[in-house]
Amino acid sequence: MALAMLAEAFSVKDLTPAKIKIYEQALQKVPARCLEPMVQKAITSRQFFPRVAELLEDAEAVRVELLKALGDYGCAQCEDQRGWVTVQHADGSKVERCGCWKRLQEQREQLAVGDQPLALPAPTEPER
Numbered sequence: 001m002a003l004a005m006l007a008e009a010f011s012v013k014d015l016t017p018a019k020i021k022i023y024e025q026a027l028q029k030v031p032a033r034c035l036e037p038m039v040q041k042a043i044t045s046r047q048f049f050p051r052v053a054e055l056l057e058d059a060e061a062v063r064v065e066l067l068k069a070l071g072d073y074g075c076a077q078c079e080d081q082r083g084w085v086t087v088q089h090a091d092g093s094k095v096e097r098c099g100c101w102k103r104l105q106e107q108r109e110q111l112a113v114g115d116q117p118l119a120l121p122a123p124t125e126p127e128r
Helices: 002-009 019-028 032-045 052-069 100-113
Strands: 084-089 092-099
Touching: 002 019, 002 032, 019 052, 032 052, 052 100
Parallel strands: none
Antiparallel strands: 084 092
């Protein structure tokens, strides 16, 4: 559906079956939650039908935005050691993950956008 929306938005009529297959295979690695925002980003920011690499860049940008929207861990309980708390046990004190960190990890998992980048960053020109 993502490819159909892009083709319609950019008025592309000459998508060959081979090109469609290439795009579909490349977009399989994009989490479902990122597909529609990726398409919207491409439609609003690209002048021409995007190449596969450009779509993956847009998908990665969307994935990062979704993760950032969850916020960061850290609370009053762990303000000295963000994400960690010292807990007293019968055999002494131990450092454990704070509840705020655990909640954020659960939210990230529920969002289902992965924790690894979707593609390598675009190459940059070396400075001369």
